[in-house]
Amino acid sequence: MAVKHVEIERKYDAAADFAVPELSALPGVAEVGPPETHRLHATYFDTDDLRLAAHGITLRRRRGGPDAGWHLKIPAGPDSKNELHAPLGRAQVVPARLAGLVAAYARGADLRPVATLETDRTVLRLLDESGDVLAEVADDAVTGRVLTGEGEAEGGDAWREIEVELAAGARELLKAAGKRLRKAGARKASTSSKLGRLLNGEIARPTAKETGELAQSKDLVNAGDAVVAYLAAQVQALLSYDPKARLAEFDAVHRMRVATRRIRSVLQSYRPILDRERTDPLRAELQWLAAVLGEVRDLEVLRMRFTEMVEGLEDVGEPAWLEELAARERSAYRRLNTALKQPRYYALLDALEALVADPPLTARADRGAATELPRLVVRAWKRLANAYDAIGTSDDPEIARHDTRKEAKRARYAAEVAVAVLGDPARQTVKNAKRLQDVLGGYQDGVISCEHLREAAARARDASDAFSLGVLYGIEQCEARAALDRLEGTWAEIPAPSF
Template sequence: MADRHLEIEQKYDAEAGFVLPALDDLPGVSAVAEPRVHELHATYFDTPDLRLAAHGITLRRRRGGDDSGWHLKVPVGPDGKQEHRAPLGRPRVVPARLAGLVAVHTRGAEPAPVATLQTRRTVVVLRDADGTALAEVADDLVTAYRDAGDEPRRWREIEVELGTGGTDLLKAAGKRLRKAGARRAKSSSKLGRLLGEAVPAAPGATARAATRARLRELTANGKLPTVTAGDAVLGYLAAQLESLIEFDPRARQGEDDAVHRMRVATRRLRSTLQAYRPVLDPARTEPPQAELRRLAAVLGEVRDLEVLRMRFADGPPFLQDDLARRERGAYRRMNLALKETWYFELLDALDGLIADPPLGERADRKARKELPVLVSRVWERMATQYRTIEVVDDPDFARHETRKAAKRARYAAELATPVLGAAAKRVAKDAKRIQEVLGEHQDAVIAMEHLEAVRGRARTPQDAFALGVLYGREECRAGTARDRLAVTWSRTLGPSF
């Protein structure tokens, strides 16, 4: 059983007397297999306040059919769901991997049974001329219970799930079913149909969506003069929190670039709370900053090792093996940290900033007047830090601090771009160029430090020579970055609002 599967399907309600129409002449279909009948028994799990259902997520343990086991389904687009699977295991113990994938929503609350569904399923498979399964059509007779003593609810529904077929087949099958008397289902899941109005709105997601929508509406409809500094800051914070939540489960699975994207969202959140302090009340924005820094450090350990592994892909085997082992350990520590109470409390606190904004004294000022002042202030801090590189005892440290200041300037300008347009966009690009040059230098410095640390573990003269070659390459990269920095800085103009 594959542990992950992209499910694309459509559901239709059908009356008791509905007769499945002929499907063998649909696009690409050459044959319809003989019907198979399955008896399915599924227990659905959620938190007591139905947090998963509020996000359109279903988590169940199902017996019967060809795919007995645990199924976690997460919405992906209008007709798609990313399905994660695990073996049956214990009846009331959610597999740790699946629990981790929804932890960003459950936030420490333990999922428990919330409904039981018994389904008599009749399945026909639509095949092409080569016998490949293009789609499955399931005719389900459902009996559902919220609690053991409740009266059961019964209904019939038809599911069309794509295999190798395309959306044209999905569309044609739906048209045929509707012509035969079926109706497009109002709910995308059986659990959603059973729970109905008991499913609450997801407060955090609702507030984030509303905040972002307000800023989009104001900036897209010629209402820029009415946009306040508070509107701009909250819209950006909502977008970054949404990104953090999106990449949380992907980072836990070790998907490519997911830890990096989650870390960037974390840094943007923290940078915004720092750079736009006059817009938000520090009494509520300062506590989350410490936890955002903690989260960035947890993610940073993994990301730094990812960068080293990719940087030394041509290094000696012992070096690659050591980095792979350390990276696995960093992932384990990250996944443990993302289960801890402080992380869930941080998510709640950030949601609270959006749902109940702690607006400061400058929040109601016009964004077109206030944002240039704040962006320029962050840029000047970066410029001041840059000027220290040539006068301090540790120029590498000063370069690293300048890089961090460049990130803050970039993020501050990105926030202002929907309101200030090209002028802010140019500042963001200038800051990004400086950040990237200094990033290359910092990566080279970290790489050299790592090579110094492991050189004593070289097993052969060949390994020692290879480490020396890598060190020389990184030294050249660092020097090139230092040379590029002066040129890059000379080409930046700074804010001109």
């Protein structure tokens, strides 16, 4: 089993004759522990075209030092990486658990040794008054070698680098240590990893367009640029939450599902901008992925919802039906992990990246974003208004309410595309659509919960289980009715978009 922790560190380049300055006077530091030296040998694994490195991911097997073993590091934010460890195992075989966590990037390609790093490391620990470690400062003399496909060394480099990694300390200490090191002559590192420095010229890094960095740019002039920038940001979100969903991290499946739904919704709302012949097949595959994620998410929501409610009841232990629900959720997670290993999923990811890199734009995509986007947002809102009006005349109001909720999501996501271009009016439309979506969602959640509770009651064999199910059913029914009672007033208070 892989062991995970969040690594928060900063790296600095240093000359061969650099002298590490005095660090004991830094915030919270009472003393600096005695130096410890280690000789580390690391072999880095990647695909032939360095797909992991292109996304800032490193996968290595390291011998020497107190944390020998396999290390997988995935970016988690500024100066932060999620780091997972596994035992040394076999030298040329990546542990299955770690290989699975980068499958969305490797997509079936072999993971092979691409580089080795030999590091002579001197570690200084910054301690507080109680002797607890606030941070570690590693002074590294590094020799790196690039490996060919046959495992032979092709070239190399040598350099010196200083790492400051937080332990129990605050980010203030990380900043202060960096300032002290720079004052002594160190420079902020040009890359966030040693491998990145060694292979810098070989790594085909995603462009700003492909990473979605332009999604919030005010320089988006054409409608096509704005739509593609938004889609790129959602594709990157889907990728970033993939390993977290495989690990069953809190809210990861939900966020991955939302990114999937956003992409699918925008492909529909912005059909005049994107050629349907290419996007419609993608929408079908996105629907499949959303359904796979949805099975887990729906059970996850029910389990968390009922657990909290049961904890609020007196003299009620852990009901058997709640454990059955948790077991169903675990089974759904297993099915999700199986689906995320399928070539179908990898093909979808390939297609999404190709969509962003070479979007099938129509003639309308060249129109000004400030002119074209409002029209399409208003069109999405009109569909929402029509769906809401249909509730009162529908033969099946339940379906009509569900359809209205879906249209509220589409209107919200359509407006999100326009926020960078249109500013506050689009932002307000997003809020209004979400407000209606939340009311309808509260009602829908209550209805689904009641259905599950009825099914569980039919199987209940214990009086206490039947009692807790009955109490929860009453609570859910009341909350669903309360949400429904708010629907008409909420819609009356929400204005149509005004641009």
